[in-house]
Amino acid sequence: MNAIVNKWYKNHSLIYKVLLFLATTFLIVYLFPKSGKFKYNFEKGKPWQSETLQAPFDFAIRKSADEIENEKQEILETSSAYFNVDTSYANDIFNLYEQAFDEQFKNDSLLQKRRVLFSLGEKIIKDIYKYGILKEDYDFKDEKQVVILEGQVQKKSVTYASLTKPDGFKIALNSALNNSDYLEYKNDLLSIFFDIIKPNLEFNEVLTQDVLDEEINSISLTRGQIEKETLIISKGEVVDEAAYEILESLEAEYESQVWSESNYNWVIFAYTLLVALTLLMLLLFLRKYRPEVFLNNIKVTFIFFNVLLMILLTVLIINYNSQYLYVVPLCILPLVLKAFFDARLGLFAHVLTVLLLGFIVPNSYEYMFLQIIAGIVTILTVSELYKRANLFISVGQITLIYIIAYFAFFVIHEGNITTLKIETFGLFILCGLATLFVQPLIYIYEKIFGLVSDVSLLELSDTNSKLLKQLSNEAPGTFHHSLNVANLAEACANEIGANSMLVRVGSLYHDIGKMKNPSFFTENQSHTLNPHDELSSIESAKIIIDHVINGIEIAKKNNLPDRIIDFIRTHHGTSLVYYFFMKEKSNNENIDEELFRYRGPKPFSKETAILMMCDSVEAASKSLKEPTSTKIDAFVESILDKQMSEGQFLNANITFKEIELIKKVLKKKLANIFHLRIEYPE
Incomplete structure (x- = not known):
């Protein structure tokens, strides 16, 4: 029994994803209309691309909405x-x-x-x-x-x-x-x-x-009758007004007769297969290209929730009045996912959502084309979402793309613009205005799901915030060190395409644990007395190592996001407190190395790996005597090579090429910090 429980507990994350997958599939299928889809696609004024069509059964020609309205009048x-x-x-x-x-x-x-x-x-x-x-x-x-x-x-x-x-x-x-x-x-x-x-x-x-x-109520909804096996339209023939009305009548009759109650279960089964296949593609994408997201059940739930929310809003609008279909701000989906994750994931989820909606919207090809193009524009134009001007500019561009694409489709369908309704463009403007709701929505999601966006990172990077002010007052040397590390880390992140805002904020807070015992860290010692002189090497190492645990406690007490706390946990990895280790080793050969080693974990992302490199280089650079370009190059190489030899970056998705680029940035920045100049001849 215990073995079964242990097995279930070991695989609880996977079991949760399976249940989430099944629940989302069920809800989407439940929202979908319980009818089949006509197997032919046709548009008025366009050639009939399918095979020559004959009436599969007797059916009446349905009157158009205008005809019925005229009779009512x-x-x-x-x-x-x-x-x-x-x-x-x-x-x-x-x-x-x-x-x-x-x-x-x-x-x-x-x-x-x-x-x-x-x-x-x-x-x-x-x-x-x-x-x-x-x-x-x-x-x-x-x-x-x-x-x-x-x-x-x-x-x-x-x-x-x-x-x-x-x-x-x-x-x-x-x-x-x-x-x-x-x-x-x-x-x-x-x-x-x-x-x-x-x-x-x-x-x-x-x-x-x-x-x-x-x-x-006695008005007849039909006029005329089409007999079985009557030729409706030939392949290549243009779908004119008369043929279009007959095809629409056949589509409506087909869905009401062929997809009868006896086939209801088959229709549901088919919809379930297609929806499950689409959501499975999303899960496989996360597993292969975004493993850190896939392993986090909260993030997977967040993505599925947003897909389901967009489908729900669209279904509600269609049930109310399909004319308002384009009011639904579907581009909020890629905006939100890009804000919390990245552009590629946002676009992939957006495209899959549009494919699902293609089952239920009228003029599905036109709708899918417009929404996919708008999603691409959203991903390409929206950058630095925390800047309000960027969002307004991007929403304007998205609205313009909607209008241009819709105008093009209208001309293709109608062949003229005389019947174009300006009110339709108003729907796209409303959609753009609704897209602006993404800002408060991101804030709501941060509180509900515990995620962090660039907007929150910008707020956390303010050095006048309560916690950083406290760090500045209680450990001014550490605060100055954190600022220098933040500048170095931001430059390195920009060089290799990592999240520069995230790594900057992580750098600012990575050493807040030193506030508990600031005088035990050299950057805060303003006098010649060193409190470590009165302690053993083991006790000194414990105080140094504990600044990580203390930092985590302070961060949680001040409600810092988990993504920022990760920087505090990993900025020393599993490295040794080398100075006190060697000091103790000189007196005692048989010492326990683990007493002098940080508890980890090792960095597990590009951003946390960058912080470890920059923190070590910036701290050690204070010991450089008469620095030259040659000394700085050798100094940076030795520190980063040592970290690599210890396997500190094995869990981070960072390449050797990116590490070499970081080395170049650090060498250049240190040279600027030490104001190295060319020696001119006397």
């Missing part, structure tokens, strides 16, 4: 509006009119005129109540068809213009009395009508909308 214009009429009041209106009229006209001398006026008023009432009076005026065209309902029964069907508006009785009265002998009685009749005329037509909005929805 036609229905909206021709559909009827429904009104409920209240007939109860209209039946009593004449009795009310007669009573109001008698009250208004009591003078018997006007008997003849009263009869004419009374008849005129009755006629007006009959006219305005013929179809009914509206409670309010609605925004309908005059020719709009109106259905009048009495109860639930259709009574009449007229135009909207036939209905009397709320103030229609005024218009009717003016029309009847104008140019007549009874114009003087207009106000009297008007006052009667004001009292008795009430609207009796109410708009039935619910029924009108229900009928409208029913008519719209």
Whole structure:
């Protein structure tokens, strides 16, 4: 049982990667649409590149979105509006009119005129109540068809213009009395009508909308039928408008019929294979070319998380509205990966992500071309991300590339620019603005995953930071030594293409452990008294060796990133504290060498190897007497050759050629430090 547990524990890192791989594959497949893909690619206005195509089954030609929209507009214009009429009041209106009229006209001398006026008023009432009076005026065209309902029964069907508006009785009265002998009685009749005329037509909005929805839902989505084995298009034939609509209809029918529920499991299985294959390529790339990343499960998780995040955002946008597809800032992926790792890894992961998205996006070839080109531009243009101007310039270049490439594809598809929508370019501008979110995103990732970017390194390199200020006050000699080492290491890193910012920051903090016992280190001794004179060689060596452990403790207490702590751990490797070792050996031949040896580990990257070389050279250079170019060259050669002979660089991915380049830089820098000049003849 213990053997099994030990075996599992020994391989826990690999097991975690397998589980991460499976989980990511499952989530991506879950996000993908559960349907197959049409096996033919076609574009309007381009030749048909596949074999001559015949209809594999009977299918209907689907109407375009514009055709369906036009039919909807036609229905909206021709559909009827429904009104409920209240007939109860209209039946009593004449009795009310007669009573109001008698009250208004009591003078018997006007008997003849009263009869004419009374008849005129009755006629007006009959006219305005013929179809009914509206409670309010609605925004309908005059020719709009109106259905009048009495109860639930259709009574009449007229135009909207036939209905009397709320103030229609005024218009009717003016029309009847104008140019007549009874114009003087207009106000009297008007006052009667004001009292008795009430609207009796109410708009039935619910029924009108229900009928409208029913008519719209009854719109046929297809027109015409293609019989099985009918020739659709021949090889080399240009895909015109008609052929394009037929091919789109076939694609939709193909995916709905062929990829039916019975084949669902096969579709899922096929998607799983392709996604797993793509993610496997990413893992193999890390294992072969980025082994330090592959061995770090947090970093592998970080990469997979970002790939999954980009796919999730794209799927959400497609499900909402595929027209906004290019708003997704996919170039954030290579930007983030370049900030934390390197450009090659960023581009590789970006390309694989775009390949995965090619399964689900419309116009997949166009989308993949644009995104891959944009990713390449991102990698080529973005450098020193911690400089804000660089990011803004790069985002501008990325946006410009998007616009140019999209314009080119549009012209190829349409053959002209008359139908080009300027709004589409706005989507690319929004994408560029969203890409600027990479700065706060990098900060968030640093806190969540414990990674370090150039932005954080720039902050840590500030010599006014709390920890470096403390080092400057408590161990000024060590601080000065660290600055010199940082300058040397940065120059060496630039020469061989290593991370100069990282090695500079690592150099600034590599000796912070000396703050615990600063006076025991020669660079901090300002007087002739040496505290080591009162200690044995073993005790002195222990204090010297412990500055590494003390440095790690101080770094962790001050929340320095692990990548910086690695410099503290490795800057002496497993070398000997040579001075005290030889001092003890002169008194005792049988000594334990391990008591005088640093605990390691050895440097395991170019940057940590550079620090070891520069630290040793800078510290030992203080002992040079009357330095000359020849002395400096021999001095640098002897120190670095000794470190190589001890195998200090065996774990670092640094070559002999790079070490030789570092030697040249160190020789040149030391010569400048000691101000060597050509000796002129007297």
